[in-house]
Amino acid sequence: MLGGLVGEPALGREGRAGLHVVDERSEAFRGLVDRHLDGAYRLASVILNDRVEAEDAVHDAAVAAWRAFAGLHDPDRFEAWFRRILVNGCRDRLRARARRRVVDVGRELVEREHPVVLDASEATAARDALDRALAGLDADHQVVVALRFHADLTVPAIAEALGIPEGTVKSRLHHALGRLRAAMTEADR
Amino acid sequence: MSEREEDLRLERELREILRGRDPGPAPYVLRGRVDRVPEEGQAPSRRSMARVAGSLVGLAAVLAISVGIVSIGRLLRPDAAGLSGAPATPGSLMPILDGSTGLVAHPPIQGLALAFSVLAGGLLALALGLFVLRRPRLGALALLAGLVVPGAIAALAVMPGVTGDERFGSHTEPISPVEMPPGFTGERLLYLAAGPGEAFETSFALVNDAPLPVTVHGIETVSGGPTDPEWIAVRLVRDASTEPAVITHVDGEPFSPFRLGAGEAMQVRLVGTPGACAVGAAFDPAEADALDYRPVPIRVVYDIAGWPRADTVTLSYNLLVPVSWACLSSAAVSP
Numbered sequence: 001m002l003g004g005l006v007g008e009p010a011l012g013r014e015g016r017a018g019l020h021v022v023d024e025r026s027e028a029f030r031g032l033v034d035r036h037l038d039g040a041y042r043l044a045s046v047i048l049n050d051r052v053e054a055e056d057a058v059h060d061a062a063v064a065a066w067r068a069f070a071g072l073h074d075p076d077r078f079e080a081w082f083r084r085i086l087v088n089g090c091r092d093r094l095r096a097r098a099r100r101r102v103v104d105v106g107r108e109l110v111e112r113e114h115p116v117v118l119d120a121s122e123a124t125a126a127r128d129a130l131d132r133a134l135a136g137l138d139a140d141h142q143v144v145v146a147l148r149f150h151a152d153l154t155v156p157a158i159a160e161a162l163g164i165p166e167g168t169v170k171s172r173l174h175h176a177l178g179r180l181r182a183a184m185t186e187a188d189r
Numbered sequence: 190m191s192e193r194e195e196d197l198r199l200e201r202e203l204r205e206i207l208r209g210r211d212p213g214p215a216p217y218v219l220r221g222r223v224d225r226v227p228e229e230g231q232a233p234s235r236r237s238m239a240r241v242a243g244s245l246v247g248l249a250a251v252l253a254i255s256v257g258i259v260s261i262g263r264l265l266r267p268d269a270a271g272l273s274g275a276p277a278t279p280g281s282l283m284p285i286l287d288g289s290t291g292l293v294a295h296p297p298i299q300g301l302a303l304a305f306s307v308l309a310g311g312l313l314a315l316a317l318g319l320f321v322l323r324r325p326r327l328g329a330l331a332l333l334a335g336l337v338v339p340g341a342i343a344a345l346a347v348m349p350g351v352t353g354d355e356r357f358g359s360h361t362e363p364i365s366p367v368e369m370p371p372g373f374t375g376e377r378l379l380y381l382a383a384g385p386g387e388a389f390e391t392s393f394a395l396v397n398d399a400p401l402p403v404t405v406h407g408i409e410t411v412s413g414g415p416t417d418p419e420w421i422a423v424r425l426v427r428d429a430s431t432e433p434a435v436i437t438h439v440d441g442e443p444f445s446p447f448r449l450g451a452g453e454a455m456q457v458r459l460v461g462t463p464g465a466c467a468v469g470a471a472f473d474p475a476e477a478d479a480l481d482y483r484p485v486p487i488r489v490v491y492d493i494a495g496w497p498r499a500d501t502v503t504l505s506y507n508l509l510v511p512v513s514w515a516c517l518s519s520a521a522v523s524p
Contacts, residue, residue: 026227033223041215046207054212055219062223130199131206149200150207181199 029069032078033062039079039151040086047090047146049135057093061086084161087143091162094139126187133183141176144169243321250315250331257308264297264304291423291444293407293490296497302342309339345496349398351405351449351489353502357429357456360439361391361508365472377506381418381485383462384469392426392439392458393504397449401493406446408459409488409499416466416520418485418510420459429456461485466516481517482509 040061044054064085072081134145147153147161155173159166190198312335319328363382383389397403411419424441441458449455463469468480485508490499 023227029227030224033226034220037220037223038214041219042211042213045212046210049210051212055216055222058215058219059222059226062226063229066226127202127206130202134203134206145203146207149203150211177196177199180203181195184199184202185195 025069028075029066032075033065033082036079036082040082043083043146043151044086044090046150047087047143048093053093054090057089058086061089064089080157080160084163087147087161088163091139091143094142098139124187126184129183129187130180133180137176137179141172141179144172145176145180148173243318245318246314246321247318250311250313250318253307253311253314255311257304257306257311260304261301261308264301289407289444290421291407291425292410292420295409295488295499296406296490296492298346298497298499301497302346305338305342309335311335312338342496345493346498348400348493350493350498350500351403351491351502352396352398352500353393353487353489353504354396354454355393355505356396356454357394357426359391359393359504359506361389361506363389363470365470365474365511379506379508380472380474380482381463381467381508381510382470382472383467383510384471385465385467386462387467387469388421388460388462390458390460391508392441392456393502394429394454394456395449395489395502396454397451399493400451402448402450403491403493404446404448405455405489405491407444407490408457409490411486414520416464416512416517417483418461418463418467420461420485422460424458424460426456426458459487463510464512466512466520468511468513472511480511481514483512484509 037058040058041054044057044061045051048054048057061082065082068085072078134142137145143162144158147158153161155166155169158169162169312331316328316331316335319325319331361379361381365380365382379391381389395405408420408423411417423444425444425447426439426441439458441456447455464483472480487502487504487508488499489502490497492498
């Protein structure tokens, strides 16, 4: 698919002078990742609700994608392929976070005294309750909600991104929305 | 509000929440990190090396566990029960061999210990692999199993086992009447008066001193030289009584493996033959220098909770077979 190693001095992409080995495969990879980097970072941030962790997740996904890049035969499939790597990595991070159950005492105290208001003009208890309920879902459900309502993926696309059957996607969405609906209804009372 | 309106509202709120989490384009720092991935991403990361190592360790562990289990299964398969063979010379003490002789080979304790060691090693290696692969719960289970297995085996191997005493009385014949010196308080010595090919017997109680029930499989065959004494058969005396009585010859029943609860006892009668160089009834203690004495070892083969053991039974007396040096020398020279 892509050529082999060609040794030539060349300028780096930022214009820095240096001795970079021009590697067609590396350049092709960089080009593809660069094209989808913004979307990947935004998706990871939405899933993880943590920008710093999202940066790490995207970097890890890029490393995993680079190592498996030789197995990707169709560059047009890169977006979906890379998104799958990224989403699986984010899901693993959510699971690890749930296992750790680190209680940030400082943050808890601050939030109790100064609750975060998501939207000053529409500060609703329902939205806060919904946000907490969303964070309380397990990793698999948080991921499908983010893919459905932020990335606007269809059920087949979500199934492909997660490597699971469409029926499982529907089931997880149904379960997640049920819990979120209940949290919103409870907050409205 | 209708259900449809609720759903629309839920979707609207969710999108707002998720939009609030959206930070916008990727920062410059992240772009730089990703840009360097092709150069920095060549060597396997420590995490993936650890995963490969963990997988290899796990594979080796599974192999060791499989070998251990198969070996244990083969070694625990019951041996051929007893030995067959007609008595060399018929005698009044010789039992009718109408069942198992009750004589068994030495159990493969060392082989089993090795197999269990391999199994325990495999479990510990599996635990290591699981911890490396970030499966701490499964790793803890494997670690526990790897520690419990050898611990249990060690406990079964060293706890008190089967011993012998004379709670139901004891009878040995034929013996040579030998008076012990006055004041002699040492071990009682019984010199067997049976000659080559003739039978002798001794009876005593096998006692389970272990805290757990045991299964007695028989008496271990004596693997001495061709002129050494050896056992012929084991008989069971199931209706033995502790009432004081003069114990005489009791034929007993054919042997079959039996279970003894903690503290329980079974009277057994062992029949043997003294070997080709036995002096027999001609034994004269005055000619002690011309004689050697071959002990008749009594080792009972049994198992505690499945773990095999072979322990020497220590009684209040010692069975000795007087043999002639001249006979032993010629037996050594003869082909």
